[in-house]
Every structure is written in structure tokens, then in C-alpha cells.
Amino acid sequence: MKRVAVIGTGQTKHTKARDDVSQTELVREATTRALADAGITIHEVDAIVLSNMELFEGRALPEMWVGEGAGGYRKPVTKIATGGTSGTSACIAGYHQCASGLFDIVLVVGWEKHSEGATQTGMALTDPLWDRNVASGAVGNFALSISQYVAERGVTPQQAAKIAVKARRNAARNPNAHLQMDGITVEKVLESRMLADPVHLLDMCPQSDGACAVIYAAEDRAKKLCPRPAWVRAAVTRHDQPYIGDLDRRLVTMRTLRDAAREAYQRVGISEPLKEIDVAEIYEPVSYAELAWYEALGFCAEGEAGRLIDDGVTEMNGELPVNPSGGVLSTNPVGASGVIRVAEAAAQVMGRAGDHQVADVRLALATGYGVYAWSDVMILSAG
Amino acid sequence: MNNDTMNNGVIIAGVNLLFNYAAGEAASRFLIALRDEKKIWGTRCPSCQRVLVPARSFCPRCFVDTTEWIEVGPTGTVSAFAPVFHLADPSGFGNPKGLSAALIRLDGADTALAHFIGETDAPQIGLRVVAVFAESRSGHILDIAYFKPA
Amino acid sequence: MTELLRVSHTMTLSWRYGTSWYFAEFIRALRDERRLLGLRCPVCRRVYLPPRVVCGNCYAELSEWVEVKDSGTVRAFTIVHIPIVDPTSGQPRPTPYGMALIQLDGADTTLNHYLAENNPAKLRIGMRVQAVWREERRGTLSDIVHFAAMNNQTMNDEQ
Structure with missing residues (x-):
């Protein structure tokens, strides 16, 4: 290799x-x-x-x-x-x-x-045997899993809304980002139209x-x-069973992301991801998912994701800035969204992220998320 | 979408999907010239000098922007043809009976345009043809109805 | 600036999906006998409903049919407020409507299906629900119209 x-x-x-x-x-x-x-x-x-x-x-x-x-x-x-x-x-x-x-x-x-x-109709063209007659799109299926995550972890709509606000505030410093929402607040997220309980319009990514x-x-x-290339240190992918009902509490367990991250960390020798990783660009199609991903990626213990956002740990000036670009919550051309995660992580390592550059990035994480439960993890570094 | 029905272990499913494809600046200018002026334009690659028809914003071989707009046709030469009588119409673009699918190298162009030829019982490679424009035009490749012997 | 065109195009497409012996057997029992059949994994003993011919965890082939009840426990729920196109009618499904992942009694996996209830205040993970069947069954999962809360559901709640 x-x-x-x-x-x-x-x-x-x-x-x-x-x-x-x-x-x-x-x-x-x-x-x-x-x-x-x-x-x-x-x-x-x-x-x-x-x-x-x-x-x-x-x-x-x-x-x-x-x-x-x-x-x-x-x-x-x-x-x-x-x-x-x-x-x-x-x-x-x-x-x-x-x-x-x-x-x-x-x-x-x-x-x-x-x-x-x-897009919505295309999303409905799922498995014709078991899934299609009860298809409610990405939002409906996400909301189902979120109900389990909320019940077990006790995260609040306010904490999810903080994720949505963080993404859009970061997007304001990224000229390529789609959503440019001046004055976005937790209240505005919670007042936005309900798509599928508990997911509000502003909790969700755009198209x-x-x-x-x-x-x-x-x-x-x-x-x-290249004077400062972004070296690929790990690239790991995991897929899981396709039917939502076959997966055990998928947002809570999120075993694809958990397993992919564990293997990637092992390859690079990361034992304390929150301390060692300098910036993360993760694929969060909905605010609640980012909280679940914090746990699966080992940024915090189980049940601690809400505290992470409450304490500002993943804000631009926090210990581990997550999605300085504004993330999928601000920009979602689906086929490109995963590439954007890797490009943004690489740009952070290369020092080319412009107004949303995080200082002194040596180690960057990028993730992908797909239908129900698939996950990719890449780790890039300066050395 | 239509009903999903179950028959002897087979599921029949149907769907209607609407797509709205952005032509982009170059293709829009090409289609608007068909619609408003009944003119056919190509673009010249500044690197390989080929005139590309339909007009393209860049040369796919040289990967550089095209810079010059060149009017081509409406006459040209058939470089390939295939009679199509009962072709299913998956494209939805229509394929009237009696027409043959053809590649036409328009005068002034270096690439061939995929289109139809009609009003002839004996299409052949090398046949000189001229564009027949549709009466009603909407900014679409079928604003040229077909090509006929010149 | 050039006028920018969009080329519109409606496609009408249809498909003919072959299923499998186990799908046919599940549908036969559902349509002809109003029974729900799951398949048990010979390795991990998980009962899959909907049935699976291969266990995604063990990669073992499944062939042991297990009867599953048409009552079960809500494991996840939401109320959908956006009009999603219903593939069985072609029309947007009237909103709001309830959806749930339901673990049917006797199954280890959950079934993604509709709820009769669309008020989130009346829904809880762990609540007991019962299938409401269509009068005339056609041989699809839609032969169950939705799941409704069981009477005295509080007493029947899972402990």
C-alpha cells in the first residue's frame, strides 16, 4: 500500500x-x-x-x-x-x-x-416487498429512530435545536454553503413547521x-x-441490514458508525477522540443524528451528547469543532455530501478552509451516512 | 404512482416522475436559437479547433472552455442511419413513424448531430439533407422536426 | 444574460418484481388465513417479521416458520406531518398520520407500519397495539390498515 x-x-x-x-x-x-x-x-x-x-x-x-x-x-x-x-x-x-x-x-x-x-418520490421507490407500502421518506424513518434515541438518552428538542443553530451559524462563514440563515435561534428552530415528531423543518437538511x-x-x-497535503490515515466502511425493523434501536446502537470509528481509531492509534481529533466533518442529515453520532464516534459517553452541545464543546471555539462548514444541515446535494465532508476535512488539514478554518488542525475526521444505517469513516492528518 | 398489486408471487408497481433538467447557459442559447431564429449553432474549441454541435460550453476532449459561436447547417450530410418503425418510446421525446434515426454532420460542424431523417424512402450514408423546423417551437431539440433530402 | 431553459420530462415507468417462496408463503397465510408468519434464525434464534430468508447477523438460511400474533408493542413512533406520496395510491397521504415500529408478539424484529392514533400525547414507546385488518384482503402488507391502541392498554403495558 x-x-x-x-x-x-x-x-x-x-x-x-x-x-x-x-x-x-x-x-x-x-x-x-x-x-x-x-x-x-x-x-x-x-x-x-x-x-x-x-x-x-x-x-x-x-x-x-x-x-x-x-x-x-x-x-x-x-x-x-x-x-x-x-x-x-x-x-x-x-x-x-x-x-x-x-x-x-x-x-x-x-x-x-x-x-x-x-426526490421525494424517488425516495419512496424502496424495497417493493416490505418497505414501499409504508414508506414515509427519510424524515419519517428518521423520526421513528429518534423517538427511541430520545426515550433512552433523554436529549431535548432544545439540545437538538442547538445543533441546528450551530450548523447554520457555521454556514454563515462558508461562502459555498446553501442555507444562509441570518439570526437563526433555538426558538426559530422550535417554532418551524413540524415535519414528523419531533423533527422540525429547521432540524432537517435541505435539498x-x-x-x-x-x-x-x-x-x-x-x-x-502540495506543501501541506492531507494524508489519508484510515478509510473504513460498514454496512448493515437494510430493513429498519431488523435493526435494534439503530440510532442508539448505530453499530456501523461505532464499528467503523473503532477500526479507524485503532489504525491511527487514537484512544481519546475528543482530545486527539482537531476537527470533524460528519454527515448529519438531521439535528438529532449529530447527537447520536457524538456517542457512536466516542466523543462522549452514552447519554452525554446533550451535555456536549450544551457546553459548546463542538462549537467553532470548542474543544472539537464539528462541521465548521455548516454540515449537511446547511448543504445537501446528496451524491456530493459525502465528498464535501472529506473535502472540508482535507481543507482544514491543508489550512485552506478560509473563514471557517479551525486553528492548527493536524488530525481531521470525516464520516458518511447512508440509507438507514450505513457508515463510512475517514481520518486525515498533516503528517 | 399507481397501485402495487400482487399476482402469483410477482409485484407489479408503477410510478410517474417529473423531471426538470436545467439546460445551462450554452444549451439554452442553442435551444433558444432553434426556437426564435430557426438557426443551429455550434461552439469551437480553441484547442483542437473542432466545432461541436449541439453547442457545448466546453470541449470534452481538451477540457477547455469553448470561446467562439459558429452558425452551422441547416444543410448537412448523413453519416449513419437506422430505420426505426416500432421503437418503444422510453424517452418520451416522440419518434414519429416513417422517420429513421440518423447521425447528421451539419455543414460547418466537426461532430454529428443525433436526430431523424424523413421524406425519403431511400436513406443512405452520404445523403445531403436539410433541417425541417417544427411549426410550434418551445426551445427543445425537436424544434427541428427532422431532416429531409436537400 | 441568456434566458435559461429547463427541459421538462414526465416518465411513466412500471416494474414487475419477482418475489420468493417465503414472501409467497407469508402473503398466502396473511391473505387466506389472516395469520402472520415469521421465520426463525437457526443460529441466533431471532424471529424475523417481516420474514427474512437470510439472517443479516448470522448469514444463516432461515426455514422454520413461527406464527406471530397480530398484536404487539410499539418500539418507536412518529407523527408524520409532511405529505409523502403514497406509492399505493399515487396521491399524497393525508396528514397527520402516525407511524410506528411494532414488535409483534412472538417476533424479535419490528414491523414498520401505520398507527390509528395521530396525537403524539397519546403515544408511548411500550404501549400495546392491535392490527386493524381490511375487510377484503388482497395479499399485501396494506391488508393491515393500521395498528390501534389495545383496550385497557395501560393495564396491558409491558412492564
């Missing part, structure tokens, strides 16, 4: 609807920015990995039609599909391609244009148009091309 680092990242401005570009052009925008950030041209890229939820846009073979925007002409192009984890899974696949020694430079691009599609690209280089090239 070769050592591999992220040497460049690129994002579009994420927004509700990008009418000025097709999907292909949206992907090219992110790709061009990542190439510029890495200081290379498309001709130096050896292979490309893509991520997109094509059902949302009803476009077959997006790796062919849209892959052109990633510079796929006469290059090896693949697409990775693992639901919401697709973006982080594509990043892990791209890392594998580079670490294997097969390719020196690998480009990963994820994108989604929710404005073009029938965005956007793309994000990450460029990896193998060790020799990375050292030549």
Missing part, C-alpha cells in the same frame, strides 16, 4: 437551483476548481471515481453522460453507489485506487441536482444543487505537488 494524500479540493456554490449549468457543467465547475487547487491539469489525472444518486434525476448512466464534466474522456471512470454514503464511499474507492499503486493521481467527484428531480471534487496523489507526487 502506498501512502496517499488529498492535494486539492473544489466545490461549487451550493444552492437551491442552479439553472445556469447542466449537471455536466456543474461537475466541471467543481472539477476545475479542484484541479486549480491542486495545481495540476486534467491530463495528469489517471482515474476518476464519481458519486451521484441517479434515481433522483432520472438519468441513466450518469457516469457516461455527466462523467464528461469530470474530464472522463479516455480515462478509467467508475461510479460508486451506496445511498447517502455514496460520496464518502467514492472517496474511499478513489483512495484504494491510489493506495494500490495502480494510479498516481485519482479524482473523485460527487454531485446532485435535486432541483431537477422528484441542494451542488458538486464537490477531491484529488488524491500517491506519496511521491503528493510531496512534490
Whole structure:
């Protein structure tokens, strides 16, 4: 295995609807920015990995039609599909391609244009035998699991709302973030429309148009091309049973994230994640999920997640800033969302995160979350 | 969506989905020229010099922005064709009977446009054709109804 | 600036899903006998309802049918307020409506289904519910309309 680092990242401005570009052009925008950030041209890229939820846009073979925007002409192009984890899974696949020694430079691009599609209906096209007749979308299924988490851990709607507020306040310092909500408060979150008890509109992520690209280089090239690359130290993925009723209290146990994090920490030698990790970009589609992820990621003991946000531990100026970018709660082009987590974590290590840069980042965590319970974990470091 | 029904261990399911694809600036300009002026435009790659039709914002081979808009056609040459009589219409874009699918290299273009040819019983490679514009145009690739022998 | 176009496109699609012997048997018992059948894992002994042919934990093949009651315990619930398209009608489902993960008596997994109750104040994890069946069963999970709170549910509450 070769050592591999992220040497460049690129994002579009994420927004509700990008009418000025097709999907292909949206992907090219992110790709061009990542190439510029890495200081290379498309001709130096050896292979490309893509991520997109094509059902949302009803476009077959997006790796062919849209892959052109990633510079796929006469290059090896693949697409990775693992639901919401697709973006982080594509990043892990791209890392594998580079670490294997097969390719020196690998480009990963994820994108989604929710404005073009029938996202809610697409989400309803789940398993036709058992799930489809009782499908209530991502919100309904999340709310079910949240009821269990709240009952066992005693987290309050106010604590969840604080997560939602933290995300949007952080997003205000990220020019690429979709939601820009001046004056967001806990009260405004709690007063927003109820989607599915106890999830309010502002507890939930938006649907965005956007793309994000990450460029990896193998060790020799990375050292030549980048003064402070973000080295991949661990890349772990775990999937679980697909039917929500088969999983035992999935938000409480969250065994995919728990197991993936444990393995990743072991590889890097992390024993106290809250103290040792400098910044985290985690995939939190709903405010309550971030609280559950704190426990699964070992940031706190079971039942302590509410205290973590009450004490401001995960705020920008806290001990472990979580989602300085504003997270999925502020920006969610699904196929890109996982790539954004990795790109943001890498940018923090590289010192290129702009106004939402955390000081002195040496160790950064990125996670992906997908349908019901799938999880990816990546750890990046400066050394 | 339609009813899911169960029959002999088989589930029949259906769905209606609406999509709204953003054309983007370059394709919008191309489609608006079809709609408002009955003109066909391509874009030239400053690197390989090819004129791409339909107009593209960038050259997929050279990965650079196209810079120059070039009017092409409405005449061109058939470079491939295939009769299509009972083709199912999964695209929803329509495929009227009697037309053949064809690739047409428009005069001034370096790429071929995928479209239809009609008003001929003997399509052949090398046939010179000209665009027939639809009466009612909405900014759509079928604002060119088909191509006919020139 | 150029006028920016969107190309609209409605797709009507249909699918024909093959199921499996165990799905067919579950549906037969549900439709013809108003009985619910789960499958037991030979390794971990978990009873799956809905039935599974492979245990996701043990990767063992399941073949032992176990009768499961149409009453059970609410393990998770929510009231949905957003109109989600109901795949069985094509129309947005009228809101608000209750949903739950219900552990049926005799099963170890939970069933994702609807509740008769849509007032969150009247719902609790641990409350007992009973299936309300459609008069004429067609052979789908929707033959159970929803689950309703059992009479004297407080007394019947799980301890």
C-alpha cells in the first residue's frame, strides 16, 4: 500500500437551483476548481471515481453522460453507489485506487441536482416487498429512530435545536454553503413547521444543487505537488441490514458508525477522540443524528451528547469543532455530501478552509451516512 | 404512482416522475436559437479547433472552455442511419413513424448531430439533407422536426 | 444574460418484481388465513417479521416458520406531518398520520407500519397495539390498515 494524500479540493456554490449549468457543467465547475487547487491539469489525472444518486434525476448512466464534466474522456471512470454514503464511499474507492499503486493521481467527484428531480418520490421507490407500502421518506424513518434515541438518552428538542443553530451559524462563514440563515435561534428552530415528531423543518437538511471534487496523489507526487497535503490515515466502511425493523434501536446502537470509528481509531492509534481529533466533518442529515453520532464516534459517553452541545464543546471555539462548514444541515446535494465532508476535512488539514478554518488542525475526521444505517469513516492528518 | 398489486408471487408497481433538467447557459442559447431564429449553432474549441454541435460550453476532449459561436447547417450530410418503425418510446421525446434515426454532420460542424431523417424512402450514408423546423417551437431539440433530402 | 431553459420530462415507468417462496408463503397465510408468519434464525434464534430468508447477523438460511400474533408493542413512533406520496395510491397521504415500529408478539424484529392514533400525547414507546385488518384482503402488507391502541392498554403495558 502506498501512502496517499488529498492535494486539492473544489466545490461549487451550493444552492437551491442552479439553472445556469447542466449537471455536466456543474461537475466541471467543481472539477476545475479542484484541479486549480491542486495545481495540476486534467491530463495528469489517471482515474476518476464519481458519486451521484441517479434515481433522483432520472438519468441513466450518469457516469457516461455527466462523467464528461469530470474530464472522463479516455480515462478509467467508475461510479460508486451506496445511498447517502455514496460520496464518502467514492472517496474511499478513489483512495484504494491510489493506495494500490495502480494510479498516481485519482479524482473523485460527487454531485446532485435535486432541483431537477422528484426526490421525494424517488425516495419512496424502496424495497417493493416490505418497505414501499409504508414508506414515509427519510424524515419519517428518521423520526421513528429518534423517538427511541430520545426515550433512552433523554436529549431535548432544545439540545437538538442547538445543533441546528450551530450548523447554520457555521454556514454563515462558508461562502459555498446553501442555507444562509441570518439570526437563526433555538426558538426559530422550535417554532418551524413540524415535519414528523419531533423533527422540525429547521432540524432537517435541505435539498441542494451542488458538486464537490477531491484529488488524491500517491506519496511521491503528493510531496512534490502540495506543501501541506492531507494524508489519508484510515478509510473504513460498514454496512448493515437494510430493513429498519431488523435493526435494534439503530440510532442508539448505530453499530456501523461505532464499528467503523473503532477500526479507524485503532489504525491511527487514537484512544481519546475528543482530545486527539482537531476537527470533524460528519454527515448529519438531521439535528438529532449529530447527537447520536457524538456517542457512536466516542466523543462522549452514552447519554452525554446533550451535555456536549450544551457546553459548546463542538462549537467553532470548542474543544472539537464539528462541521465548521455548516454540515449537511446547511448543504445537501446528496451524491456530493459525502465528498464535501472529506473535502472540508482535507481543507482544514491543508489550512485552506478560509473563514471557517479551525486553528492548527493536524488530525481531521470525516464520516458518511447512508440509507438507514450505513457508515463510512475517514481520518486525515498533516503528517 | 399507481397501485402495487400482487399476482402469483410477482409485484407489479408503477410510478410517474417529473423531471426538470436545467439546460445551462450554452444549451439554452442553442435551444433558444432553434426556437426564435430557426438557426443551429455550434461552439469551437480553441484547442483542437473542432466545432461541436449541439453547442457545448466546453470541449470534452481538451477540457477547455469553448470561446467562439459558429452558425452551422441547416444543410448537412448523413453519416449513419437506422430505420426505426416500432421503437418503444422510453424517452418520451416522440419518434414519429416513417422517420429513421440518423447521425447528421451539419455543414460547418466537426461532430454529428443525433436526430431523424424523413421524406425519403431511400436513406443512405452520404445523403445531403436539410433541417425541417417544427411549426410550434418551445426551445427543445425537436424544434427541428427532422431532416429531409436537400 | 441568456434566458435559461429547463427541459421538462414526465416518465411513466412500471416494474414487475419477482418475489420468493417465503414472501409467497407469508402473503398466502396473511391473505387466506389472516395469520402472520415469521421465520426463525437457526443460529441466533431471532424471529424475523417481516420474514427474512437470510439472517443479516448470522448469514444463516432461515426455514422454520413461527406464527406471530397480530398484536404487539410499539418500539418507536412518529407523527408524520409532511405529505409523502403514497406509492399505493399515487396521491399524497393525508396528514397527520402516525407511524410506528411494532414488535409483534412472538417476533424479535419490528414491523414498520401505520398507527390509528395521530396525537403524539397519546403515544408511548411500550404501549400495546392491535392490527386493524381490511375487510377484503388482497395479499399485501396494506391488508393491515393500521395498528390501534389495545383496550385497557395501560393495564396491558409491558412492564
